[in-house]
Amino acid sequence: MCFVSPARVVRLTPFGAEVERAGACFEISLLFLEEDVAVGDWVAVQAQRHAVARLSEDEAAELLRLYAEITRHLEGTPA
Numbered sequence: 001m002c003f004v005s006p007a008r009v010v011r012l013t014p015f016g017a018e019v020e021r022a023g024a025c026f027e028i029s030l031l032f033l034e035e036d037v038a039v040g041d042w043v044a045v046q047a048q049r050h051a052v053a054r055l056s057e058d059e060a061a062e063l064l065r066l067y068a069e070i071t072r073h074l075e076g077t078p079a
Helices: 057-075
Strands: 004-013 016-021 024-029 042-046 050-055
Touching: 004 024, 004 050, 004 057, 016 042, 016 050, 024 050, 042 057, 050 057
Parallel strands: none
Antiparallel strands: 004 016, 004 042, 016 024, 042 050
C-alpha cells in the first residue's frame, strides 16, 4: 500500500523539482512521471522522494481536506 501526499512545485531542478507542503520545502524526483510539470503544479509525492502523478488543483484540495479530516478524527477533535 502506498501513501501519497500532495505538494506544489516551487522550482524545477536538473534532476527533479523542489516542492512545498505545509510550509516545508524539499526536493523530489520526477523520474516516474510520464507528463511534464511546471512551477505551480501539484504532484502526488510518495515517501517524500518521488512524484508519482500530477494532480489538478481540485484533486490536491480534496486530498488535503481528507487528510485534515482523518487527522482531526484520530486526534478526537471536532470538525
